[in-house]
Amino acid sequence: MPHATSGDVLLVGRYLKAVEALQAQGRRVVNVVTPGDLGRLRHVPRSDLVVVGDMTSPEDVLSGLAREGHRLDSFDAVLSMREFSVVCAGVLAELGRVCGMPVHTAVALRDKYVQKRLVRAAGLPTADSRVADRAADLLDEQEAAPSFPLVLKPLAGAGSRDTHLTHTAADLATLLPTLGTGPWLAEEFVPGRELHMDGIVREGRIVFFSVSRYLDNVIDIKHGGVVGSVALHPGAHAALHAEARELATGALAALGLRDGIFHLEAFEQPDGLVFSECGGRVGGGAVRECVKAGLGIDLLDEWARAVLDLPAGTPRQSAQSYGWIHLTGPADGPLRVPDRAELLARPGCADAGIDHRPGDGPLPEPSRSSNIRLGWALMTGADEDEVARRLREVFDWFRTACSSAPLVDA
Structure with a gap:
């Protein structure tokens, strides 16, 4: 990816912290957003916004730019930190011949079949998979498919939404009436603990790297699993860090991601790590906060520095261990939500945030997606075991506190 050297940046998709990271490097940012985003952007000058119906559509974005009097080649870079708009941003960058993610890389980061095919061709272990134009095709004995148990997911989804583990053909047949039209990715189920790796790559070399282990594998949200992870200190896990870095380096090269940010997942197996999937964005949850606390660098700040070809920061590895967790309420909806000060008073709480606001409707069922909280x-x-224990304790405390008072209060 050519580097942005001066001038304005077009950011596709609302992501205020990415805007702030670019602005901190002296850039004006024009943000492509949807009408539904405007309520949270009242403080942003209207001249710095382009409002479109669909931020994933190059046609919509090009039309919005024309309405506002912008030309693509007037920007120094076209970028995105949103999972669903990364391909659109890549198309626009290539069309305008400006800095941005190459289209083939953006597609590889979004389409999980293309992604796994490229990773497998590079000689890295990953799940066997195939595309089913219709989910029902997987029940056709004439069709070659991974054997059960298998995981069924959208080709370009996010947050484990619409991801299902099926153990038998009967399970799949029961699931079919609830599924959308497809196409779908069907892949073999890979057992083992799930890791995520987060970092920054510059000119094809990983310059910042963090490895974490999920408290529960993400797919386990379907059965009450929690969403959160504990960072694995490199001093205590030197061999695993080296193996994870080798896997990530090979996978990023296969996908063509040479400059920017990544969030990569893998499974631990007795004979090594198995690649799961990779995104060209900051990890969800409190990954950014966890990496900042443990490694001393801000992933979004370093992403901005990488795409703008500015000097990288200096990491400062903490001796402490860190982890994060999503907090949810009781199934019948919270009567009261603890505030941030109450969370910060819990033993070992280094930072916290409350998303719920007075007047918000009921929280969707957390089993639907890993980003519901x-x-x-x-x-x-002091160590990972203590952090994991504290994470589960604060999760249980929060759920109890949500249901213990009769007034809505956030």
Whole structure:
């Protein structure tokens, strides 16, 4: 990806913290957003916004730019930090011949079949998979498909939404009436603990790197699993860090991601790590906060520095361990939501946030997606076991506190 050297940046998709990271490097940012985003952007000058119906559509964005009097080649870079608009941003960058993610890389980061095919061709272990134009095709004995148990997911989804583990053909047949039209990715189920790796790559070399282990594998949200992870300190896990870095380096090269940010997942197996999937964005949850606390660098700040070809920061590895967790309420909806001060008073809580606001409707069922939450907590401790224990304790405390008072209060 050519580097942006001066001038304005077009950011596709609302992501205020990415805007702030670019502005901190002296850039004016024009943000492509949807009408539904405007309520949260009242403080942003209207001249710095382009409002479109669909931020994933190059046609919509090009039309919006024309309405506002912008030309693509007037920008120095076209970027996105949103999962669903990264391909659109890549198309626009290539069309305008400006700095941005190459289209082939953006597609590889979004389409999980293309992604796994490229990673497998590079000689890296990953799940066997195939595309089913219709989910029902997987029941056709004439069709070659991974054997059960298999995971069924959208080709370009996010947040484990519409991701299902099926153990038998009967399970799949029961699931079919609830599924959308497709196409779908069907892949073999890979057991083992799930890791995520987060970092920055510059000119094909990983310059910042963090490895974390999920408290529960993400797919386990379907059965009550929690969403959160504990960062694995490199001093205590030197061999695993080296293996994870080798896997990430090979996968990023296969996908063509040479400059920017990544969030990559893998499974631990007795004979090594198995690649799961990779995104060209900051990790969800409190990954950014966790990496900042443990490694001393801000992933979004370093992303901005990488795409703008500015000097990288200096990491400062903490001796403490850190982890984060999503906080949810009781199934019948919270009567009261604890505030941030109450969370910060819990043992080991280093940071926290409350997403729920007075007047918000009921929280969707957390089993639907890994990004459904009322709030989050970042916990610290002397070692990973203490952090994991504190994460589960604060999760249980929060759920109890949500249901213990009769008034809505956030």
